[in-house]
Amino acid sequence: MLPVSPQSRTRPGPDVPALTVARADGSTATLPVDVTLIGETVSTVLESREGTPGRPVCALWHRWLAGHLRLLSPIAVEQAPRWGDPKRTALVEATAEAVTQALEDGLPADRHAAYVHVQKLARECRGLLGLVLDQPGDGR
Numbered sequence: 001m002l003p004v005s006p007q008s009r010t011r012p013g014p015d016v017p018a019l020t021v022a023r024a025d026g027s028t029a030t031l032p033v034d035v036t037l038i039g040e041t042v043s044t045v046l047e048s049r050e051g052t053p054g055r056p057v058c059a060l061w062h063r064w065l066a067g068h069l070r071l072l073s074p075i076a077v078e079q080a081p082r083w084g085d086p087k088r089t090a091l092v093e094a095t096a097e098a099v100t101q102a103l104e105d106g107l108p109a110d111r112h113a114a115y116v117h118v119q120k121l122a123r124e125c126r127g128l129l130g131l132v133l134d135q136p137g138d139g140r
Helices: 035-046 055-083 086-105 111-133
Strands: 019-022 028-031
Touching: 035 055, 035 111, 055 086, 055 111, 086 111
Parallel strands: none
Antiparallel strands: 019 028
C-alpha cells in the first residue's frame, strides 16, 4: 500500500501559504510555496522505520521531492547573492547543481539504493527550504 500524499491533507486554492522571498535585484516576490507541505514530505521520507520501503513507495516520494526541489532550487540560487557572501552563494549553487543531477539520474532500480536516494533528496530539500526561509536581515 502506498503512503498518502501530504498534499491530500491540505486544501488547494487560496489556502496555500504565500512565501515572500528576496530577489537578486533587491525586490521581493510573493510565491505560493507551501512550507508545511514540503516539511511534511521531508518528514515522511526521513521518518524512522523498520526495513526498506519498496521501490513503488520510493518512486512516489521521488516525485513529491522532485516537485519541491524544482521549486526551491531556483529560488535559493536567485536570492543567495543578497547575503553578500560568495562562499554561501557558491554552496547554494553547488547544491542546486547536485540536486539537478540527482533528479536527472533518476531513481535507482535497486530498492535499497532507491531508498538511500530519496533520503538524500529529502535532506537536500530540507536544506534548500531552510535557505529560502532564512532571509537577509530577519535576525536569524
